[in-house]
Amino acid sequence: MATENELIQGLLLTKKWNDNIVKQLKMITEGKQNFKVVNERGDLIDVPQDYNKGIRFGVTIALNMIKEFPVQMSNESENIESQCPECHLNYSQEELDTFGGVCEDCYEDKNQD
Numbered sequence: 494m495a496t497e498n499e500l501i502q503g504l505l506l507t508k509k510w511n512d513n514i515v516k517q518l519k520m521i522t523e524g525k526q527n528f529k530v531v532n533e534r535g536d537l538i539d540v541p542q543d544y545n546k547g548i549r550f551g552v553t554i555a556l557n558m559i560k561e562f563p564v565q566m567s568n569e570s571e572n573i574e575s576q577c578p579e580c581h582l583n584y585s586q587e588e589l590d591t592f593g594g595v596c597e598d599c600y601e602d603k604n605q606d
Protein backbone atom coordinates (compact mmCIF):
# COMPACT_ATOMS: atom_id res chain seq x y z
CA MET A 494 0.00 0.00 0.00
CA ALA A 495 1.42 3.36 -1.05
CA THR A 496 1.87 6.00 1.58
CA GLU A 497 0.10 9.34 1.21
CA ASN A 498 3.43 10.93 0.31
CA GLU A 499 4.03 8.41 -2.48
CA LEU A 500 0.55 9.03 -3.83
CA ILE A 501 1.14 12.78 -3.86
CA GLN A 502 4.51 12.28 -5.58
CA GLY A 503 2.84 10.11 -8.22
CA LEU A 504 0.13 12.69 -8.71
CA LEU A 505 2.66 15.51 -9.09
CA LEU A 506 4.64 13.49 -11.66
CA THR A 507 1.46 12.77 -13.60
CA LYS A 508 0.56 16.44 -13.52
CA LYS A 509 4.01 17.37 -14.80
CA TRP A 510 3.73 14.79 -17.58
CA ASN A 511 0.34 16.21 -18.53
CA ASP A 512 1.67 19.79 -18.50
CA ASN A 513 4.52 18.79 -20.82
CA ILE A 514 2.24 17.10 -23.33
CA VAL A 515 -0.23 20.00 -23.29
CA LYS A 516 2.67 22.39 -23.87
CA GLN A 517 3.93 20.36 -26.82
CA LEU A 518 0.48 20.02 -28.37
CA LYS A 519 -0.08 23.77 -27.98
CA MET A 520 3.19 24.42 -29.82
CA ILE A 521 1.78 22.36 -32.68
CA THR A 522 -1.67 23.96 -32.75
CA GLU A 523 -0.29 27.50 -32.37
CA GLY A 524 2.60 26.96 -34.77
CA LYS A 525 2.50 28.28 -38.30
CA GLN A 526 5.15 26.13 -39.95
CA ASN A 527 4.34 23.25 -42.27
CA PHE A 528 4.66 19.82 -40.81
CA LYS A 529 7.53 17.74 -42.02
CA VAL A 530 7.87 13.98 -42.31
CA VAL A 531 10.76 11.68 -43.02
CA ASN A 532 10.26 9.72 -46.23
CA GLU A 533 11.46 6.18 -46.95
CA ARG A 534 14.87 7.48 -48.14
CA GLY A 535 15.35 9.31 -44.84
CA ASP A 536 14.82 12.81 -46.28
CA LEU A 537 12.87 15.41 -44.37
CA ILE A 538 10.05 16.58 -46.62
CA ASP A 539 7.19 19.06 -46.25
CA VAL A 540 3.75 17.62 -45.68
CA PRO A 541 1.48 18.76 -48.55
CA GLN A 542 -0.04 22.15 -47.69
CA ASP A 543 -3.61 20.81 -47.55
CA TYR A 544 -2.75 18.32 -44.83
CA ASN A 545 -1.42 20.89 -42.37
CA LYS A 546 -4.89 22.15 -41.47
CA GLY A 547 -6.14 18.62 -40.89
CA ILE A 548 -3.20 17.71 -38.69
CA ARG A 549 -3.67 20.88 -36.58
CA PHE A 550 -7.37 20.12 -36.31
CA GLY A 551 -6.64 16.59 -35.08
CA VAL A 552 -4.10 17.82 -32.57
CA THR A 553 -6.55 20.49 -31.35
CA ILE A 554 -9.10 17.76 -30.62
CA ALA A 555 -6.48 15.74 -28.73
CA LEU A 556 -5.42 18.86 -26.83
CA ASN A 557 -9.00 19.59 -25.78
CA MET A 558 -9.35 16.05 -24.47
CA ILE A 559 -6.31 16.13 -22.20
CA LYS A 560 -5.65 19.78 -21.32
CA GLU A 561 -7.83 19.77 -18.20
CA PHE A 562 -5.97 17.77 -15.58
CA PRO A 563 -8.70 15.79 -13.79
CA VAL A 564 -7.41 16.57 -10.32
CA GLN A 565 -7.52 20.11 -9.00
CA MET A 566 -4.40 21.05 -7.10
CA SER A 567 -3.94 24.23 -5.19
CA ASN A 568 -0.62 26.01 -5.05
CA GLU A 569 -1.66 27.80 -1.91
CA SER A 570 0.80 26.17 0.46
CA GLU A 571 3.60 26.42 -2.14
CA ASN A 572 3.02 30.11 -2.62
CA ILE A 573 3.37 30.90 1.02
CA GLU A 574 6.37 28.67 1.59
CA SER A 575 8.78 30.02 4.15
CA GLN A 576 12.11 29.03 5.57
CA CYS A 577 12.41 27.39 8.95
CA PRO A 578 14.83 29.62 10.91
CA GLU A 579 16.46 26.56 12.52
CA CYS A 580 17.20 24.17 9.63
CA HIS A 581 16.74 26.66 6.76
CA LEU A 582 14.55 24.25 4.80
CA ASN A 583 11.32 25.40 3.21
CA TYR A 584 8.00 24.57 4.77
CA SER A 585 4.49 25.85 4.37
CA GLN A 586 3.73 28.91 6.45
CA GLU A 587 0.90 26.89 7.93
CA GLU A 588 3.34 24.33 9.38
CA LEU A 589 5.63 27.02 10.77
CA ASP A 590 2.67 28.74 12.39
CA THR A 591 1.56 25.46 13.95
CA PHE A 592 4.96 24.81 15.60
CA GLY A 593 5.72 28.28 16.90
CA GLY A 594 7.71 29.53 13.88
CA VAL A 595 9.85 26.44 13.20
CA CYS A 596 9.19 23.20 11.30
CA GLU A 597 7.81 20.13 12.99
CA ASP A 598 11.22 18.36 13.08
CA CYS A 599 12.96 21.31 14.73
CA TYR A 600 10.06 21.71 17.13
CA GLU A 601 10.40 18.07 18.17
CA ASP A 602 14.20 18.35 18.47
CA LYS A 603 13.83 21.36 20.73
CA ASN A 604 11.26 19.72 22.96
CA GLN A 605 13.33 16.57 23.44
CA ASP A 606 16.17 18.47 25.11
Ligand SMILES: [Zn+2]
Pocket residue numbers: 577578579580581582595596597598599600
Ligand atom coordinates in the same frame (compact mmCIF):
# COMPACT_ATOMS: atom_id res chain seq x y z
ZN1 LIG B 1 13.42 23.22 10.78
